[in-house]
Amino acid sequence: xxxxxxxxxxxxxxxxxxxxxxxxxxxxxxxxxxxxxxxxxxxxxxxxxxxxxxxxxxxxxxxxxxxxxxxxxxxxxxxxxxxxxxxxxxxxxxxxxxxxxxxxxxxxxxxxxxxxxxxxxxxxxxxxxxxxxxxxxxxxxxxxxxxxxxxxxxxxxxxxxxxxxxxxxxxxxxxxxxxxxxxxxxxxxxxxxxxxxxxxxxxxxx
Amino acid sequence: xxxxxxxxxxxxxxxxxxxxxxxxxxxxxxxxxxxxxxxxxxxxxxxxxxxxxxxxxxxxxxxxxxxxxxxxx
Numbered sequence: 001x002x003x004x005x006x007x008x009x010x011x012x013x014x015x016x017x018x019x020x021x022x023x024x025x026x027x028x029x030x031x032x033x034x035x036x037x038x039x040x041x042x043x044x045x046x047x048x049x050x051x052x053x054x055x056x057x058x059x060x061x062x063x064x065x066x067x068x069x070x071x072x073x074x075x076x077x078x079x080x081x082x083x084x085x086x087x088x089x090x091x092x093x094x095x096x097x098x099x100x101x102x103x104x105x106x107x108x109x110x111x112x113x114x115x116x117x118x119x120x121x122x123x124x125x126x127x128x129x130x131x132x133x134x135x136x137x138x139x140x141x142x143x144x145x146x147x148x149x150x151x152x153x154x155x156x157x158x159x160x161x162x163x164x165x166x167x168x169x170x171x172x173x174x175x176x177x178x179x180x181x182x183x184x185x186x187x188x189x190x191x192x193x194x195x196x197x198x199x200x201x202x203x204x205x206x
Numbered sequence: 207x208x209x210x211x212x213x214x215x216x217x218x219x220x221x222x223x224x225x226x227x228x229x230x231x232x233x234x235x236x237x238x239x240x241x242x243x244x245x246x247x248x249x250x251x252x253x254x255x256x257x258x259x260x261x262x263x264x265x266x267x268x269x270x271x272x273x274x275x276x277x278x279x
Contacts, residue, residue: 204252206242 007119015116023109030102034095038088045094047082050155051171081155081168093158097150104139104146111136125195133189137182144178213277218247221266221273236261 037045056075066073083090111132118124152172159165222232229247233240238258245251259270266273 202253204245204250206238206246206251206254206258 009120012116012119015119016113019109019113019116023106023113026102026105026109030105031099034098034102038091038095040088040091044086045091046084046086047080048094048151048155048158050079050081050168052077052079053167053169081158081164083158090158093154096154097147100146100150101143104143108136108139125192125199127193127196130189130192130196133185133192137185137189140178140182140185144174144182147178148172148174212252213279215275215277216246216249216251217273217275218243218262221268222247225266227266232262232265235265238262 033042034045036042055077056079058073058075062073083094086094115124115129115132118126118129149172152170155168156165156170159168218232222229229240229243233243236243236258238261242251246254259273262273263270
């Protein structure tokens with residue numbers, strides 16, 4: 001049966017299936033596989049892209065190739081930090097940003113799935129959904145802070161006490177995308193909260 | 207402000223009986239569904255629109271005070 005806005009029971013099922021699939025993929029590729037890598041069961045995680053204090057070197061051959069074309073090519077401030085034989089603790093530090101990000105994503109997908117299930121009853125304006133949106137906004141806010149901070153922090157822990165600690169500075173670059181997302185979801189949570197209250201007000205109105 | 211229990215009573219059943227009118231007939235006259243009138247009749251309504259009240263009073267030839275009363279404390 002198709003609803004007023006072209007939404008049907010099949011749409012409910014498709015939405016739930018899509019969210020369930022996304023959650024399963026996040027759980028497998030974002031949590032299970034990195035954890036197996038940490039434990040050394042699968043190909044262990046041993047590399048991390050880091051920011052360096054000095055510019056990385058561009059191969060001489062490439063520099064020579066650009067010379068006759070009125071161009072120069074210089075190195076950037078990014079490099080790959082590779083650990084030859086990382087132990088479990090180091091592998092955990094390498095995997096930690098991805099694990100935390102995936103856990104937050106899984107939490108968001110789980111809450112969206114719970115919200116999608118309220119569509120079955122034909123009523124999304126319930127207090128639980130307003131609360132769920134508040135938690136999703138909190139998760140987006142946490143990701144806004146943790147996504148840049150965790151890699152920088154764990155990198156520092158990995159190179160602490162080695163000559164590389166001077167070459168790899170503590171660099172954190174915040175982007176506004178997650179913050180904007182968190183604010184938008186917070187606004188949506190408020191819309192839901194007011195919608196729920198308005199519905200409660202009009203319930204029983206004759 | 208927390209919601210408070212109301213003590214408003216609706217005397218629709220009495221007025222209908224006095225006028226020998228059924229709920230379906232009243233629904234047809236005032237343009238309100240039988241379900242909603244039933245909610246009103248059984249004291250399950252939480253609020254009533256002035257437009258509904260006006261239509262009910264016109265159809266039943268009464269005043270709001272005949273239709274509604276407030277129980278004493």
